[in-house]
Amino acid sequence: MVLQKMLDNGFNGYQMPPTPRAARSSRRRCIFQRKTDDHQLGAFDLLATVADKLVMEEGISPKPVDTITDGEQAKDKLLIVKSCDADVRDQSSLFTEQVSEAPLSNICSNEHTSLPNDACSWPASVMASECSRKFGSVEQLDDDECKLGLGIITKKCDVQSSGCRVSVGCILEGESEKQIKMDPKIYRNLSVSGKDDVCSLGCPETWDGKQSALVRSANSVKFPSCRGHMSCGSFPFNSEGVEIVTRDNDENSSRCTQPRNANKAIRRLPRSGDCRIRKSLASKHWKATPNLKGEGYNANKERCNFLNTKNSYKRQISQRDYPFKKRKLYYCSSASNSDVLVSSDGISSLPENDSKGAALLSVNATPTSGAGECSPFQSRNSHVKLNIKSFRVPELFIEIPETATVGSLKRSVMKAVTAILGGGLHVGMLLQGKKIRDDTRTLLQAGISHGNKSDALGFTLEPNPTQASPTLCPEDPFQHPRDSPQPLARSPPTANEVQDAVERGNLDALPDPLGSNIRNFPESNNDSAPSTPHMSLEKTPTGSRALVAVPEKREALAIVPMCKSKQSESAQRRMRRPFTVSEVEALVQAVEKLGTGRWRDVKLRAFDNVKHRTYVDLKDKWKTLVHTARISPQQRRGEPVPQELLDRVLTAHAYWSKQQTKYQLKPQRESCLV
C-alpha cells in the first residue's frame, strides 16, 4: 500500500534510474557501494555517511560558506539528504511536496517504499504523526526506520549519533595563516534525546582541542601561494582533519554486541528534544537557498509539533534486509572505487555495536545476543557504552592553484576526505594515547574497563596504504563522482603527468620553474606523517592544479575486498622512490660530515623533513651508492649520478671506514671530521 502510494507519486526510489539531470547533479561518491555486508559496518560507515552528507551539503549551497562558525550558531536546519543520484537542490521539493504532502508515508518506511535511505531525517515520531494525519493510520514505526542515512548507520553500528560534525582545516600562507576551514557542520538528523543539551555543537571541547592541534601542525606549512600555485606536497593537509562527533543518548537500547550476529538489533531513539536540537542547527546553506530555508524551516517547525504527539508506533525491524541491500542496489551503477571493505580486523578492534567509540559512558547489563568470540563483553554479559568523539583523517594531499577559490579548495578537501572515507580505512584504537595494536586482546585485557575515563579511549582512522587515494580537481566546483557521465573536462592534462611523475619519484623530469633547490629534499607526498615545522615544500611542477593524492598502489582498486583486510594488515611494500641527484648530494654531504655509522643523524641532518626517507633508506642508499661508484658507468642503471658525487662517495666511504677501524682500535678517540 505504501509502495503503491509511492508509485502514485512518481517516486521510484531506488529503482528509479537517474535522469540525466540527476546524474549530472550527482556530485558525490556513493560510498556505500562497497558495502556487501551489514556486519561490516561500523564507525567507518558513520564517518563515511557524515562526510558524504557534508559533500552533499556543499552541493546544496551555491556558495559554500567560507567563514568559520565560531562555534556558533545556529540557524535552524533540518538536514535532509536525498538519494545520491537525486539533485540535492531538489530536496525542497522532496521535502515539502513529497514529504509534507501526500507521499510522506513513503518515507515512513523505506523498507517498503525503497526510498533511499538518506532521503530524510525525520524521526519516526514525526513520520508516524504525519502519516497518521495524512492517511489515518500508520504502521508502527521505529525511529530508525525513518531516520535515514545516519539513522541507518546508527542502527548498523549501533552508534546512536545525535550529532556529527565534519570539518576540514588547513592553513593558507599569505593570509596571516588564517585558518581555512570547512564550515563546521553538525549533522543531527537523528532524533536526539532531551538529554543532549551539551552536544548541540558536537562536543566542542573535543573538537576545539583537536582543531588546535591541527592548526598547530599546520602552521608550519607554507603555501607557496606567491609562486604561482599552492602546492601542498604532503603537508598542508597532513593536518587536515575530519572530526566527527557523535553522541550516544540511548541508554535503553538493547541489542547485540556482536555486529556479525546482530541482525536483530532493535533500537529506539528518543524523540524528545528533537525539535529543539534541530532548531539549533546551523547551516548557511539554507541561507544561500532562501527558498529552502523558508520552507525547510517552517516545515521543520511544523513538524516539531508532532514531536509532542504521543507516538507509540513502534515496530521492530530486522537490520538484515533493510537499508543496505537496497542501498547497494541503488548504488550499483556508481563506479566508485571504494569497493574495498574496511579492514574487518580494524573494525573489530572497535568496540562495536554497543560500544560507540571513545567515552565510556555507562554499562548496561543487557545480555549480548551475539555468539562471537571477540567481544570481551560477551563473557561478562554486559555492554560497555562508548561514545565516538572524533576521528581524524590524517593524510590528504592536494595541489591547487592559488587562483582557486577557497570554496573550491574546501570542496576539494571535502571531496578528498570523502573519497578517503569511502575507501577503506583502518580503525585504530588508542588507549591513554597509546595505540592498541593487538586486536586479539579483549577490551578488558587491553585495559579498557568501565572505569575508564571518557577520554582515555580513542580511535583513529588511518588511511589504508593499499587504498588508492582520490585525485580531485578542485577547479571543478562541483566535482562529479567517478561514475559521472561527464568527464572531468576541465581537469588539466598535466595533472596526470604530474601525478605520474610524482609516483615515479621522478620529479626532476618535470619542469621546475621554481628552482630545484627547494626540491632538494622533497617531502613525501604520500607517506602519512604529520606535518612538521620547517619542512621544505615540494614544489610541484607547472600547471599543478589538480588535487592529487598519490595512490600508493593503483592496483588496490582491483583487490578483492576480503583480501583487503589482510593486505592492509601487512603493510605493503612502499612505493619505490628513486633518489634524486639532489638527494644524493645531500646524503653525500651529510655522510661526509657525520660518517657512515650514524644514519639517524644523517637523516636528521639532511632528510629531517623527508618522511619517506628513513635512516635505513639512507643507509641503503649509501650502500648502493658505494656499489655504484665502484662499478663501471656502463653497469649503472637509473638516473645517472654525477661522477663527482660518486667520487665523493668513495672518498667519504674510505675515510669513514678507516675512522671506524680506528675507532674500534682506539675507542677512546672520538672520531670527528668536523
Place this chain on the structure above:
DNA sequence: TTTAGGG
C-alpha cells in the same frame, strides 16, 4: 630505536 647487513 638504531645499526648493520643480508635478501
Place this chain on the structure above:
DNA sequence: CCCTAAA
C-alpha cells in the same frame, strides 16, 4: 626496499 638480528 624489505627483513631482522643485535645492540
